[in-house]
Amino acid sequence: MNLLTSLKHCGMLFAILVVASSAIYADDAPVALRIQPGTIEVAPNRYPSRFIVSALYADGSIADVTDTAEFKVLNTELGEVDSSHRFIGRRAGATQLVATLGDLSTYVDVQIGDDKPWDPDFGTSVVASLTRAGCSQGACHGSPKGKNGFRLSLRGFDARLDYSTLVQEEYGRRLNRVAPENSLILEKASAKIAHQGGKRLSENDYAYQLLKQWVTMGHKDSDSIRTVVDYEIYPNGGRLHKSSPTHRMVVFARFNDGTVQDVTDLCVFATGDNAPADVSKDGTVQFHNTAESPVLIHYKDQVTSVRFTYIDRDDEFKYEAPNARNFVDEQVFAKQAELQLKPGQIADDSVFLRRVYLDLTGGIPDFETAKAFVESDDPMKREKLIDSLLESTEYASFWALKWADIMRANRETVSTRGVHNFHRYLIRIFDEDRAFVKVAQEIVTSKGNTINYPEANFFRIARNPTDAAEAFSQLFLGVRIQCAKCHNHPYEAITQKDYYALSANFSRMGIKGTRFGIDDEIVLVNDSGDVKMPGNDEPLDPMAFGVVTSTHDAVSDHRAGLAEWIADPENKYFARSTVNRIWFHLMGQGIVEPVDDFRDSNPPSNAGLLDALANEFIESGYRFKPVIRAIANSSSYQLRGDKELRQSTAAAEPARYFVAPVIRLLSAEQIIDSISIATDIPEVFEGYPEGTRAIELAEGDVPHQFLKAFTRPIRDVACDCARDTEPTLNQVLHLVNNPDILDKIESEESRLGRWITAELDDTVIVENLYLGTLSRKPTSSELGVAQAYIEKAGNRVEALQDLQHALLNSNEFLLRH
């Protein structure tokens, strides 16, 4: 066995070790070395080629040792490693590069090609270099009007425009072939002459060299459109070893002409807003503490991402958690343990009771229910309660409300009749726990008169192919594609083609208008209709994020293909985005947050959990109740808000990892309904039957001051963000002074009024008030304070009403905790 063969065997051994030891923290000593890419390809006397050397550890983590490894080129006549640890080819041929770190070694093949003149491709190199330099960003020359008469396409999405601008516009004065370094584009970019955007390039920069070489070679346009088919990113994410919170990356692009090019120096790297890690211009990611972070790699107008994790290992950390009751806990606790986070303890019965009532039915339990539950010693009472609440009519109304909020059905879009019709349709979905994939398919392929087919109201709201695509994507896939209408998404891997190809699924959808001369409309499918990209006359085949769902010349309704794709097991969007919404509504925070903003730069906080929930959703027939049941029965859901919970200094920031319940203000409907339940006096909503709860209102824009004050949405946006969660003075004033609420408290018909009439003892009434309002009995201290207040007050009835009012204004009542 020669040296190289033994090194390769080492690599295999490493793989075995990783598998065998994935559960143990075997640290300190790396078990193997790795050079990436697997083969270095370079041309003689060109810009050097990058590579990465990583030390591999038994726990699967990696460390960047490129700077500390020693290198040996077996045939030094062919090339060498420079001081920046890049390979420079000198002469055509093949050799190997060997890296050594302590006792570990590895190697890669190196291919040095023929010495040909460097002739950069315009579309994939020159444009990319301008993007890298920031010239084509939206704030500079990439703005719709450009800057100072020089306009580039945003992040280089239109190479044709850019070529024309650079070469033909202004009589070609931007380029100087005789003296390329005197080209205006280079003099401006290097700030040799005044440039409002400052110095963007240095002469040593790869981008500068590339631009200069392109001018030198005759500033040719690309012979054909060269597109990226794949990226090779090294390392392709991973967990960084404790010793190495920093790791550099190299990026290779594989093009449709079969070539592979090191584009690291043509990329822009970013980690997103508020990310726990930084990334340098040359692609070196750096963590500051235990965290997970995506790294976005922009090449031209395209975006891809990798994800790194860094664990600042705390040897003292010992993970402790309540019993894992199901797969939800397994995933949640595993992530917490990995990030050295500790969850809280299980909440008591009262907290659980109130929480699960509010989350599943939108209101608090009434006095009798609270008393019975708190006093019950049935060990299965939580499971039984969850099951019973899922079968309640309030559950269907409350969860229909969540979807009604974002479906944008309002009087203006679908008429009053349509709003009610559509609302009843949504309630039936949740009451029957219909397979949500069938519901989505039904809505997406809906047609007919909206009077008879309420699901078709979707298309009265999203009335053209692009609107329908945007709404469909946001509601059912959790992806906001609006940006890509005008250009490739500037920050995400969503292209303009994605946008219009998704729209093409709806290209034949039509709206015929009223058939009864009233507020009905007919949604139908036309025989023809295509969607084209702006500036392109070729009809697009309908697609869903790269998956062809139909062909533009197919006779059938294109939407049918999209409907099939929704249920495709390979579809990673639908189930994940749906369970993410469910999780959000129960846990107060999405695994992806915001819930309708799935994107590379906004990855899930717990991808394993998201996948597990999605699998459960799919396996249970895309039904909500099994997923809700699993979450609500998990210890993760039933945690208490523990003020004393302390995390390790080496722990990740806990906010996104569900170590404690998210405490949040109840929604407008939850508050007003809970007040009605606590007092047992129903609220009156104009235009609705007596006894209607706020969660049952079909319309968003209901004339009700309290609901308006607490920002009940009027349903004109497809986003859960329409509810303002920040408290306002107006809300406080309503809670304190709203005459309707005061009337409820003071009514002789109220629960309190009836207790007073029944001449119950003060202690009993106080205890009952606590149970009926906060779902718990008062502490002895609270009981004492209340009794003292009643005794001190001149009017017993008013004192008890004051107590009720105070409880209704307490944080404990107003917050979901």
Add this chain to the structure above:
Amino acid sequence: MLRRMTKCTVVILCLIASTAERTEAQAFIEHIHPGVVKRGVTTRIQLVGSELLTPVDIWTSLPTDVVHQVGMEADGQGNIFIDLEVSENAPLGLYGMRLATGDGLSNVHLFSIDDLETVFEEEYASPKEHNNGKLQLAQPIAYPATVAGAIKPTDVDYYSIEVTKGETLSLEVVGNRLGKALDPVVTILDEQGKFVVSRDNDVGLLFDLRFEHTFEKAGKYFLRLHDSRYVGSQYWGYSFRIGKFPIARVAIPSAVQPGASTKLGFPQVANSQAELALPADCDRNTVFFDFKREGDDASTWLPISVNHNKNQLETEPNDKQESAVVVTLETNVHGSFKDEQDWDWYALELQKGITVDLKVETRNIGSPADVELTIYDSKGGVVKRVDDVGFEDAITSFTSPEEGTYYFKLREVVQHGGEAFAYRLEINALKTAIKATSGIGRIAVPIDTWQPLPIDIDRSRVAGDLTVQLLGVPEGFRLESNVIPAAVTKWVGRLYIDEGVNTGVYAMHVNVQQVVDGEVKAESYAQTQPLVDRIPTGRGPHGEPFELREDQRRLPASLKDQIAVLVTPPIPFDFEINTPDVLLARYQHAQFKFDVMFDDGFQQPVTFKARGGELEQDRLRAPRVLAEIPEVTQSVTDLVGTLTSGVGTNLLSHRVTLTGTTTIGDRVINLTRTFELKIDAAFKPSGMQDPVDITIGKEMMLEVFANRIDPFIGEVKLTTGDANGITLPKDVVIPEGIPSVKIKAIVAEDAPAGAQNIALIGNATVDKYSEASNGYLKVTVVEPPAEDDAEEGKE
């Protein structure tokens, strides 16, 4: 089984005097309770509304031997109680009812005839004692029965029933079809209040519903009924039918021939057939068919069209042109779209130049299908494609350009399908046709005078005069002229009631015919669109202070093809308008003359009100033409009414009704006459009527006219438009009081010969408003006489 509608029978009653305070407003029925009556029995119904204080009789759209009142009481509070006797053989369905009062006829209100027992919603009958607004307070119902109730705002009505295991019940709400905006939803809940099933909006029933449900378990169930939007009114009545009856909504075939017996199938009801035979002289376009199976508690009524075409049922497969079903002219083709991809093809052989009328019916036969009709020629070229026409299905005609086979492809545009997605394709050869409509559905005429009877005519391939006949009324009903001249599309006849005619209510058919050589070539019964309900929004389409209900275009046929006439006792005054056509200049005033004749000794004043067009309030705007008409207390001729045009008056022509009103005791008498009002700009600039010849290279004085309408006399400023080779003064003033001025025209040497219309852009201040009106100066540029001619001329 359908009974033929016989001609109406006269009801003679004396006026019932009342001492209550009177207003000019006419009687208006808001509500009939119950809105359903059972056939074969007498039912006491209550009419609720306004101005119902002097009831005389009722009028229904059924013959009086089928439905008539046998007792009538007024409680002095505006409520009328009527004992309505419905014959045993009365046809089920929806019909109209009006109340005749001493002042005239009320609006029409709809009611249904049913074969189920009627029970009342207790909450409606005694709201203080009963409330069925909650599940716990549900009113028990012993079915089969029809529950007569009402839906108030935010109202929810709960009923409870006891069923046996596996029992199938049919449920139907007749609510929206009673002419109100009610959109009922019915939900069945189990004993624990859990949802079982819900129903809303069944095609063919407007917003009403009809369905059946099989109960899996025996026991108590709740029926919840509410408006889909929780809106309502104390006047929104409903009939909630509960029992076992067919849930059919569409019949195939959907048309029958008079004098023939036709077997009908019902896609919504498996294995069911029925037979319908109409008398040969049935003259209705649509009838209700009572459908009841053996063992049913009650019937269901379905609309069936009546025409003389032969029926042909679709035969599958006919999904392709090659498999098209061959049809002939004068045929009703009855088919359905079996599934979403079903296309139906038909082939028709035609000689060159044959015009074919095609009509597809779906919604009027209770079908949900929405049909697009495409006509292809024998080479596959599209001749025509037609979808909805107004609120109707596909209606079109085409003329075959050459001999050959023509194909009709019917497609369900939404691509839905099923046995119930039925259609009827009527294929007819070119026919002359008349469509007569009347803007009135009721009219009160005092004996020995007349009231205007407006008829609008839409002719299709009909030229020449038309004759008008009044049918179903006794002698003494006559039109002063029964000829509608060839050029007239909006005709106003004079309906005279001669002495000897008894006072009372009558149902009158107005028949319009084209008779050539003694043969009727085309005829039509005047159709009306009577007002059932009103919504007081002030945004009526023609400025009315109310809007018509949204679905009033779907009134029962029996109601639309007859006009209710109330013959009242003679009145002590009459009047005639002496100015049949009035020209009113915008921002000016115009006068019309009329004579009023009083009986000796009659001292009451007559007041006049003019209505129509610009005299009406329009979408909350005040009327733009105001009428001042003197009150009259004695016979006088050459009375003058004045019309004044205000700001924003539109330039148009329309009919004005002038109603004279007086009282005799408590009786309010209205008598109406009409005249045509044309509103135009106060001036209309022009040149000479005929083009003036002007010669190339010459100068000439041309006269331009202001063409003012009285009483406008003001200055008119003109700006001349561009002329080709003619120089004219740009600005011209026609001074106040001067009808015309002359202007110099200089014709260039190179001016082209030929006619030119030179624009005259006119402006003037009319009253205090700026008015614009344009016209033309018509000239013809002519070559100068030839040299030789000139020379000859010298000689």
